[in-house]
Amino acid sequence: MSVRVVHDLRIEAGFATQKGRRPDNQDYVAFCLGSGGAGALQGVVAAIADGVGGHKGGRAAAETAVRAFIDGYYAQPETLGVSRAAARSLEAANSWIAAQSRVDPSLEGMATTFSALILSRRTAFILHVGDTRVYRLAGASLERLTKDHTLGRGDFAHALLRAVGFDDALLFDQGMHSLNIHDRFLLCSDGVHGVLPDAKLRALLAERGGPQETSERIVQTAFEAGSHDNVTALVVDVVDVPPADERALSRAFAALRIGELPAIGDLVDDFRIDGLLSEGRYSRLMRATDTQNGKAVVLKFPHPRVADDAAYRLAFVNEAWVAARVRSPFIGEVVELLPGRQSRLYSVMPYYDGETLERRLRREPRIDLVEGASIATRLSRAIATLHRCGVIHRDIKPDNIILLKDGGLRLVDLGVCRAPNLENLSEAHAPGTPSYMAPELFDGAAGDEASDLYALGVTVYRMFSRCYPYGEIEPFSRPRFTKPPPLAHKRPDLPSWLDAAILKAIAVERADRFGDVLEFAFELENGSARAQPLTLRKKSLYERNPVLFWQTLCLLLALLLAISLFYR
Known part of the structure; x- marks a missing residue:
């Protein structure tokens, strides 16, 4: 099924359950929008429970826990918040089940494991007790979000240490995780994960079939693998997440201090600083490891000397805002941290395994026509993606282009971008790098698709020639835009049509440039079919x-x- 909840959180979910080789099915699973339907601000709830075998009322305990939890959660006031509302609901369900097991002989000892996933706006909340599990597939990586409450060793390795209904006071785990588009969650009973290792579950989830199809396939595979327990799986796909609110981002970043730059080996909010990647006038990029999940990331710290400059705080808001709205395999991502984790101002990005275009053009062999045209067309698509969303990059240059080892490309650093609903930089802060800035930007223009096209053209010219078409322009200087030397003077091995295409992209007059970056990309992709390389006499x-x-x-x-x- 597919549902859509308030603030554009769109979810698809499906589940399957079988009694397997057991005489009856003591698992219970549910997925719910809540009584408010599509307007429920508490988000959506997915829950699974597995009645404790060997006790009376296992099935009743599982169904009661799930139903009571969901009903109780949506009955709580929204002002209570997701975590507190969910905790209160699970505690109430536990108290009722524990009481019933004492007063009703037919339900003596009733208990159940329990795991719930709540998706609210841009956050996933986990509640868990027992040995049901919750997994998340992010990209190709499978992460288990719960820990089994079992003895874990000896002949009684699977003996439960905790369960709903064991005691009047329930000890359970809670967790929060940032919610990203294309995340895939799996909730399953031990009848599934007891026979299917994590590698097999990852492979089944990575096939990316529909949630219903995938859950049925997981259950059938577990049964065929010899599971002797009930087998249940629930798969939830995150199709879309709501965008971050610009005002909330501004308030959050305004409250963060700008501290001294960290050193290698320092620990910042559970990020271990591993090395220096680059140093700029206003920020420092450092490679780090998130010790909470072991993932490699890149942290961008502002220099302390810009601590009192609101324009550079605004740059962090810009990046976070655009990253939440523009999703493309060619655009760099910004990792959203959970509330309360960040103690100082910095941004977090995934670590992309590769090198910048700036570093590539400085080493041999020189970039040839095939490699250069491929880079330029992919870069054009990245810029076109931004333009379709109304975003102007305004700082396109080789330093902001990452060439991945797997052949991909990422355009990064959106700190000086223009976008709808975003507060703009003041006139005192001319955006961009002078050598890549179009002539109209020096006259006070704010920047648009034509100026991004110009920067793209300069980038491509420099990629092939290792020179600037109008010479390197120093900050705060007023350049003279004379006729640039033909590319063929530096690279006689390149065709004349390429020279003409680049010169059109970097024309001084806006009207003489291509209509958009896709026209330039088309020229690069198809030019070789219409002309022969130029040989200079x-x-x-x-x-x-x-x-x-x-x-x-x-x-x-x-x-x-x-x-x-x-x-x-």
Whole structure:
């Protein structure tokens, strides 16, 4: 099934359950939008319970726990918050089940394991007790979000240490995780994970069939693998998440201090600093490891000297806001941290295994036509993705382009971008890097698709020639935009159509440029089919040195005149 909840959180879910080789099914599973339907602010709830075998009322305990939890959760006031509302609901369900097991002989000892997943806006909340499990597939990585409450060793390794209904006071685990588009969650009973190792579950989830199809396939695979227990699986796909609110982001970043730059080996909010990646005028990029999950990330810290400059705080808001709205395999991501984790101002990005285009163009071999055209067309698609969303990058350059080892490309650093509903940088802060800025930006223009196209053209020119078409422009200087030297002067091995396409992209007059970056990409992709490489003829002496040419000619004429007079 597919549902849509308030604030554009869109979820698809499906589940399957079988009694397997047991005489009856003591598992219970449910997925619920809540009594408010599509307007429920508490989000959606997925829950699974597995009645404790060997006790009376196992099935009743499982169904009661799930139903009571869901009903109780949605009955709580929204102002209570997800975590507190969920905890109160589970505690109430536990108290009722524990009481029933004492007063009703037919339900003596009733108890159940329990795991719940609540998806609210941009956060996933976990509640868990027992040995049912919750997994998350993010990309190709499978992460188990719960820990089994079992003895874990000896002949009684699977003996439960905790369960709903064991005691009047329930000890359970809670967790919060940032919610990302394309996350896939699996809730399953021990009849599934007891026979299917994590690697097999990852492979089944990574097939990316529909949630209903995937849950049925997991259950059937577990049964065929010899499971002797009930087998139940619930799969939840995150199709879309609500965008971050710009005002909330601004308030959050405004409250964070700008501290001294960390050193290698320091621990910042559970991020271990592993190394320095790059140093700029206003920020430092550092490679780090998230010790909470072991993932490699990149942290961008502002320099302390910009602590009082609101413009550079705004840059962090820009990046977070755009990253929440523009999703593309060509655009760099920003990792959203859970509330309360971040103690100072910085942004977190995934670590992309590769190198910047700037570093690539500085090493041999030089970028040839095939490699360069591929990079340029992928970069064009990245910029076109931003433009379709109304976002102007305004700082396109080789330093902000990452070439991945797997052949991918990521355009990063959206700190000075223009976007709808975003507060803009003041006129005192001209956006971009001077050598890549279009002429109109030096006249006070804010930047648009045409200026991004110009920066793309300069990037491509430099990628092939290792030079700037109008020379390197120093900050705060006023450049002169004379006719750029043809690319063929530096690279006679490249075709003339490429030269013409780049010169059109970097034309001084906006009207002389391509209509958009996709026109430029089309020219790069199809130009080689229409023209042959340009072979430069050797320049004549007159073209290379006209003064020497006339001096030589005059000397020759004087010599001929002297010879003529001698013979007369």
